[in-house]
Amino acid sequence: MATRKLYVGRKIREIRESHKVTQAVFAERIGISTSYLNQIENNQRPVSAAVLLALAENFQIDIGAISLGDDDRLLSAVTEALADPVFDNYKPNLQELKLITQNAPGLARALIACHQAFRRSSEQLASLDDRFGQSSAFNEPTPYEEVRDFFHFVDNYIHELDIAAERLAGELGIGERETGAALGAHLESRHGVRVARAAADEDIIRRFDARSKLLFLNPYSPTATRNFQIAFQIAELEMGEEVTALARKANFRSAEAFEICRIGLYNYFAGALILPYQLFLSEAKELRHDLELLAARFGASIEQVAHRLSTLQRPELKGVPVFFARIDRAGNITKRHSAAKLQFARFGGACPLWNVHQAFETPGRLIRQLAETPDGVRYLSVATELAKAGGGFNAPQRRYAIALGCEIAYAGAFVYADKIDLGNRAAFDPIGISCRICERTNCQQRAVPPLKRKIMVTPHSRGAIPYEIV
Incomplete structure (x- = not known):
């Protein structure tokens, strides 16, 4: 798999400005030209490994803090928003999306907020029939x-x-x-x-x-x-x-x-x-x-x-970047956070192929899963069902499942990776984020078609799902 190019111009600019130095001084200290630094800060060129090492040596910068964080979360949220059919006439490529989230994060958050307001309006109006205008808070x-x-x-x-x-x-x-x-x-x-x-x-x-x-x-x-x-x-x-x-x-x-x-x-x-x-x-x-x-x-x-x-994100002293989620039996995600590349869908439930659902079938056990998302990133996921009680035999129990995991590159830091062949790609289950934004065309557990794809229904034949994704 090709190494992912790292465009982190905004973060590099923030580091330089926090030290109150000019581009010329900053470039000299990390051993590059001023024009190269200017291109990096404007995301016209990726950051090389040599530059990252020079930053760590000269400015005591945590390399992990540069490459992970808010950008991945924003990128996921913006991608999901733009998957809505309302944006059918606009199909940005990955580089465009990265430029927005890395250089104009405020604009990215504004777009997400607008999309959320649009969805809430649509859902509320669809359920109100002829009772429009009863609430001013739909947006x-x-x-x-x-x-x-x-x-x-x-x-x-x-x-x-x-x-x-x-x-x-x-x-x-x-x-x-x-x-x-x-x-x-x-x-x-x-x-x-x-x-x-x-x-x-x-x-x-x-x-x-x-x-x-x-x-x-x-x-x-x-x-x-x-x-x-x-x-x-x-x-x-x-x-x-x-x-x-x-x-x-x-x-x-x-x-x-x-x-x-x-x-x-x-x-x-x-x-x-x-x-x-x-x-x-x-x-x-x-x-x-x-x-x-x-x-x-x-x-x-x-x-x-x-x-x-999932909160071990202190600058200069970060833990392994993990994802964490809590889910109820209906599939609702009631807690979620990810410091890894895996980002949870903001609308809809979690992928049914994810092992957090299986945890309800094996109460009291920790179950492991090797999983791969459509972008090719592979993960180790651990899930278990938990129950909250406190009132004796007749008291109701709250049952839910939690999942914790990391990218395979960090799996060795987890006891749950023991005796698993991490190099066997066939052992990885194909999971998605949410059916509505998942591009897999051959998933037998698909609940709804992907928003950005057309479907074809043939009355003379059908497979596991009653349509073809084209």
């Missing part, structure tokens, strides 16, 4: 969509909160002593708040009574859940100003989105507190990303561990 993203996109485009990493959480974790000895005891002791000594058992008939996970300074927790919740809720309460009491400032900077359209984001940021701090960055990253490498061992090591749940692995 508005839902609050949860706004917040989802906020975390998506900051790479699911909030530096200020992560650093503060790691500092506090060090003070409390998280990772060296029992987490719940450390968090509870801090909550009481610092804030005078005691942890109490919620009443048996109180259907809650957490409830804070500021007047009595009591934090009520469901006594039947798993230990990892109770620890997380104590950490959340610490975040709310200690990080309120920082969280509010971060949410305000996002300029959300609605008060609901603002409040949802604040809760999301408190959750982020809580996760970073019980799984402190550098200690967790070190243990993840040593244990080769074994989810069960990491969960036992930190007294966390498998989902908390998998989610935290």
